[in-house]
Amino acid sequence: MKNYRNASLPYTPSEMISADRRPVFGDFDPDSICTSHVELNNFTIRTFVRRFARFKKLENLAAAIALHTAHYNVCHRHATLRMAPAMKAGVSRTLGACRTSTSGKWP
Numbered sequence: 001m002k003n004y005r006n007a008s009l010p011y012t013p014s015e016m017i018s019a020d021r022r023p024v025f026g027d028f029d030p031d032s033i034c035t036s037h038v039e040l041n042n043f044t045i046r047t048f049v050r051r052f053a054r055f056k057k058l059e060n061l062a063a064a065i066a067l068h069t070a071h072y073n074v075c076h077r078h079a080t081l082r083m084a085p086a087m088k089a090g091v092s093r094t095l096g097a098c099r100t101s102t103s104g105k106w107p
Contacts, residue, residue, distance in 0.1 A: 001019070001020050001022065002016055002018075002019045003016070003019070004016055004017065005017050021033045044072065045065065045068055048068045048071070048072070049064045049065070051064075073086055074086040074091070075095060083095075
């Protein structure tokens with residue numbers, strides 16, 4: 001968590017005064033926590049949801065993020081796992097079932 005000074009002032013850069021490493025959930029080693037994982041996730045979301053910054057309604061933004069998260073975890077084949085995370089967890093057997101559901105043709 002980053003702590004800022006004068007963070008409540010609009011349109012002014014805030015000065016970061018400290019940064020604490022602490023897990024939000026789970027049991028992680030504090031030395032392995034870094035911002036590169038968060039930045040990579042933010043980049044992935046911006047790449048998949050190209051209109052990310054242009055949503056007018058909060059409900060539409062939440063729906064787009066939920067759809068992206070479902071696709072990324074269930075349908076997207078990750079190079080490091082050589083399968084989708086849902087397949088690795090045993091939730092799904094194939095990627096083909098996801099392709100039919102996201103194309104608008106439900107089985």
